[in-house]
Amino acid sequence: MRVSLVRFFFASLVAASVVFVANDADAQRPVVPGTGTELVGVADDFEDPNWGYVPRDPKSTEDIDENQRAPMGRSTNGRWYEGIKRGHPDVVQRIATPAGGIAGSKGALMMRSMYTGLPNRPSNKMHQDDFVANVQYRLGRRLNVSEVPSVTTRVFLPPVAEWESRSGPHFGFRLALETTAMTEQEIGRGIFKRKKMEMGNEIYWPGLFIEFENKDQTGKPDDYAYLRVRSNRRGGDFRGPQITTTGWWTLGMSVTPDGMVHYYASPGVDDLTEADYITSQFPYDYRCERFRTFFYNVCSADDGRRWSTSWIVDDPKVYALRPTGQIATRNRNQVR
Template sequence: MDHRFAHDTVVQAAIHVHFNPLGTEVTEEAMQSNTNRWVGLFALRTVEPVGNQEPVARRWQFAFVAGVAVWTSVWGAGTADAQRPVVPGTGTELVGVADDFEDESWQYVPNNPKSTEDIDENQRSPMGKSTNGRWYEGIKRGHPDVVQRVATPTGGLSGSQGALLMRSKFTGIPGNASGTMHQDDFIANVQYRLKRRIDVSEVPSVTTRVFLPPVAEWEQRSGPHFGFRLALETTAMIEKEIGLFKLKRKEMGNEIYWPGLFIEFESKADSRSRSDDYAYLRVRSNQRGADFRGPQITTTGWWTLGMSVTPDGMVHYYASPGVDDLTEEDYITSQFPYGYEAERMRTFFYNICSADDGRRWSTSFIVDDPKVFLVRPKGKQMAGRSSNPRR
């Protein structure tokens, strides 16, 4: 069974991801400290076999060095006062706000039909929720059609016996195919279990493992298939409805936004010019609110994804094949998504996307061991356990 995607040209993508002039703003000190490491890392990077994965060699030609030099000369003089990225998984793990899916009695109660508030303003309460109180249906878009505890696929975390499978056929209105891509939300119950939101001064981060099935088992559709995202808050100019006639006016208020990493698939099945299947990580977003292309995915099987938020409100993105803890070498980019500086973190969640054509199922993704970490925890919280800084 094929566990590999075709290789695409990646030199330009590498420069764009790590030194994106539209949104990446790092201090000169941080830039200099990371440049030498990245140049050495991406001149020739080999991904060792992990579990049922095949080895993949990625050659990042010396054009990368030229890209670094150009970026530094153009943007080095006007960088924002940003802080160094924090590797997701650094600090104290908050026990009780995520899940390891090891309980054999784990169940999700869907309370169907699911919500489609984003399409027809219909919430269809009561909402779905897990029996352990750690997950709930997204009120805006509803939950995946299938949410099921399964045996951990080969190559997963040591000792893991259970993981979570998610898939959907009707990602829009239940039973009413639209033929337009929609997505479902599966949300971790972080904010309500903590009974508070997490301030960015605590330096929160989230990590997850996700299993990508063999290429032949993917939904044959180009576009986003899976998302791993944060729910963040900031103070911004927002539009509000005022009075009996719901007149709209803009004023400063609490704005919620959802940066993240998407797994994007380019299927050869729906393109005459494409002879191979490709996949890559898509980053949401730069400071103008635009998604951009991140690292190419060249192998299926297990991956580790993570995001952290520093006290300056910047979001930092990381990813690596396999299930090892993330390190500095897994860094992708740092952004102020939509130009916002994050002030608080509510939670994290997953997206499952499909064509919503009533025929095809979405790609089946399996996740395991999502965790929340704080570098400087404060206030009342659930018990935590320390983790070592990732190097």
């Protein structure tokens, strides 16, 4: 089943995406995600039939009530963990790879949630859960931006009739990056505690969201879906390419030594190419210095009645164009 929308002219969207490019005199040429060598021992292919996740509920909701609810959930292979800020999806399960996936793939990962806010306490407001790849800790360090890191993932979009009946963001694919910036620091204790601004390490989370406009809510004749980019220099999200076909998609982001983030997407499971380019940005006006990891967002209405859309991902990979230090790598043409 396909999204019933206007025919998809991806090439024209790529040509039009020039309007999204951050205008910076020293910006470097974008690097296609997946360029270089794969970093071994991070990310996942979900091929192990014994793959499992230990949730350790109730999940963390630090973003809502400052409650981390340790211990955090972990995958049995040590490659994924629950996000401290928002907690993990309610369901994290290895499933058989849907039709049309990567050749030879037998397993993929399905995620969905009902309570994306406080556990069993619906808020009737959109919230999101995080599922975080254990990249930084398995490598034992962050990747420097000079190594030109990138991440790719395949995402399966189910038929529109199976999506949560809600307009707004449904899914996110994001990076965790670091830079040096003015940050708010707390000093002192008790009644003497105060805040001040000083230079420090700042973590930020650019990414691509799958946004849905439900025709029953918009009053338009058709449902509409598109990729939303986070973010421009002012920290604002903006509309990217329209999504007019369900099934498998390939998403990717790369970071170049100038600190710029580059966004790519394409229907299907083929490797990304220059033709799949969307935009290049300095999100929040930051220049990336270090790459920590990547993660997924699962969003829902948090109404205690409706499940989120079931999102299926497969074969996320981390690459470096110029890896340094002791990192196990694998060439792209090696057998999966």
